[in-house]
Amino acid sequence: MRTQRVLVVDDEAKIRMLVRAYLEADGFAVTEAADGTGGLRAALDEKPDLVxxxxMLPGLDGFEVMRRLRKTSDVPVILLTARDEELDRVVGFTTGGDDYVTKPFSARELALRVRAILRRSTTSAGAADPDDAILRFDGLMIDPTRRTVVVEDERVVELSALDFDILHALAEAPGHVFTRRQLLERVWGHDFFGDERVVDVHIRTLRRELGDDAAQPRLIGTVRNVGYRLVASAVPA
Incomplete structure (x- = not known):
């Protein structure tokens, strides 16, 4: 089995050394970068399994690294910060972060988060079954095998792996209301660590990409104080 590789980008050498020690003890191969420019270059050149x-990095900050990285890569990313502001979490998730950890943190917990995210990513990547039926709804088509989405019978929508998995989870049970926790368990896994509001950020991204209106949804509806459901009508095969 191939050893999974993790890239650690932090300007504090002690943090890089501590995280490396825990990850290598868990069997991961670890590379390091000390600034944003080096981290972005390493992420693009080395193609790690997780970053x-x-x-707060010298040169390019982490948010800018994320924005540039997401133009060509959907590698899972855990963001580290010394700040615990809600706006920072929202910005982090909006730019494509998979998890958000506030300093100071437990290196053991961080290693567990790495393992959980990689297990979820591996499961998602291998979940496509050639026998899976294409899911068709009014104005929406989802192909689980090719992991493609088409809206209004013509526009192919490019979704991140997480956004596709959330949409697919909703589409497997149209009309069923999923709580945030249920979506987290289906997409991230039972051992998800972090803020449940990450689901809200991904739903907003999905609606934007699909051209859906939260006020008058055609595809994804909100059930206040409960969760989300697919409201589009299924099209008979």
Missing amino acids: ILDV
């Missing part, structure tokens, strides 16, 4: 990315 641990500090937000």
Whole structure:
């Protein structure tokens, strides 16, 4: 089995050394970068399985590294920050972060988060079954095998792996209301660590990409104080 590789981008050498020690003890191969420019270059050149990315970096900050990285890569990213502001979490998730850890943190917990995210990513990547039926709804088509989405019978929508998995989870049970926790368990896994509001950020991204209106949804509806459901009508095969 191939050893999974993690890139740690942080300007504090002690943090890089501590995280490396825990990850290598768990069997991961670890590479390091000390600034945003080096981290972005390493992420693009080395193509790690996961990136641990500090937000407050010299040169390019972590958010800018994320924005540039997401133009060509959907590698899972855990963001590290010394700040615990809700706006920072929202920005982090909006730019494509998979998890958000506030300093100071437990290196053991961080290693567990790495393992959980990689297990979820591996499961998602291998979940496509050639026998899976294409899911068709009014104005929406989802192909689980090719992991493609088409809206209004003509526009192919490019979704991140997480956004596709959330949409697919909703589409497998149209009309069923999923709580945030249920979506987290289906997409991230039972051992998800972090803020449940990450689901809200991904739903907003999905609606934007699909051209859906939260006020008058055609595809994804909100059930206040409960969760989300697919409201589009299924089209008979």
